[in-house]
Amino acid sequence: MPRLARQKKEDAIFHVMARSISEVDLFKDNEDKLHYLSLVKKYQKTYEFRVYGYCLMDNHLHLIIDANGADISRIMHSINFSYAQYFNHRHKRHGHLFQDRFKSKMVKSEIYLYALSAYVHNNPCDIKGYENCPEKYEFSSLSIYLGLRHDPYELVDDGFIMGMFSKNPKKARESYMKLVYKCSDKVFKEEVEFLNEGTEYRSERKILIRNIKTKEILEFIASKLGIKEIKLHTKHCREIVEAKALAVLLMRSLCNLKCSEICRVLGNITQSRVSELSSIGVKLLDDEKYKNITYEFMKEYAC
Structure with missing residues (x-):
């Protein structure tokens, strides 16, 4: 029986399982x-998607992803394929790890988004020892929502959903905690202390346009790094590895190109090398010189 086509929209939010x-x-x-969380962060840097929540259980996972104009299938294939390779290597096994392809459902209303977020964050209640305190489970974003811990990967955008409850962080967290416990038929826990009150929440959402031309990216990178554009098409040139890596990263992110398509753009390059350059590009985003490169490009070319 043929698979049903996956529902997709450029501006959609997805519940992924x-x-x-x-x-x-x-x-x-x-x-x-x-x-797994480190891989989500790696590909978040590649594709510029947003994560509104997650929960990793032993045999399954939930993610709430705003694709932000990217292709959700490409995002999840990148994450899950990389994880399966890591898992099989680390645990000395072969074969499939995931049960069929991932499931995804588009979020079509604010009410559904509220319920979905509470449901995902309520999952740890099924784990012994966390029945009455899901906020203490380390591999859920609930404690980040409640300000009980910092986000170690700076992965989650909690402000979008929390801003729908209140601009005041304390009020938003109290309301959100009540919702999570209501979904699990538990009583709201007065003793939870909310930390890191921070600034007000603002529920804002803008979609990143992905109809950029590859020529514009190559021109931008060549100008920014002070090289001739033709060099980006040169094979085995060590001095332009950073430039080529950043160009590949931006083409994957802003043009929604596959590795095979980038091969055709650059020429004289294999798909495995494109993948390798993309990983180098992700690491370069930790460098102060390049951390805002996507926004610098969009400011110059996407006006």
Whole structure:
């Protein structure tokens, strides 16, 4: 029986769920879960999507993703394929890890988004020891929402959903906690202390336009790094590795191009090398010189 076409829209928010095959846990230990979150962050840098919440259980996971103009299938294939390779290598196994393709459902209303967020954050209540305190579970974003811990990967945009409750962080967190506990038929816990009150929440959402031309990206990178554009098409030139890596990263992010399509743009390059350059580009975003490169490009070319 043929698969049904996945529902997609450029400006959609998705509830994504993935499950492992029945005979193996998706995450064998905390190290696996931490690695999965690091991959979500890696590809967030590549595709510029937003994460509104997550929960990693032993045999399945939930993500709330705002694709921000990117292709949700490409995002999740990148994350899950990389994780399966890591998992099989680390645990010395072969074969499929995920049960079929990931499931995704578009969020079509604010009310559904509220309920979905509470449902995802309520998952730890099924774990022994967390029945009455899901906010203490380390691999859910609930504690980030409640200001109980910092986001180690700076992965989650909690302000969008929380801003729908109140601009005041304390009031928003109290209302949100009540919603989570209401969804689990638990009583709201007065003793939870909200930390890191911070500034007010603002519920704002803008979609990143992905109809950029590759020529514009190559021109921008060549100008920014002070090289001739033709060099970006040169094979085996060590002095332009950074420039080429940033160009590949921006083409994957802003043009929604596959590795094979980038090969055709650059010429004289393999798909594996494009993938490698993309990973180098992600690491370069940690450098102060390049951390805002996407926004610098959009400011110059997408006006």
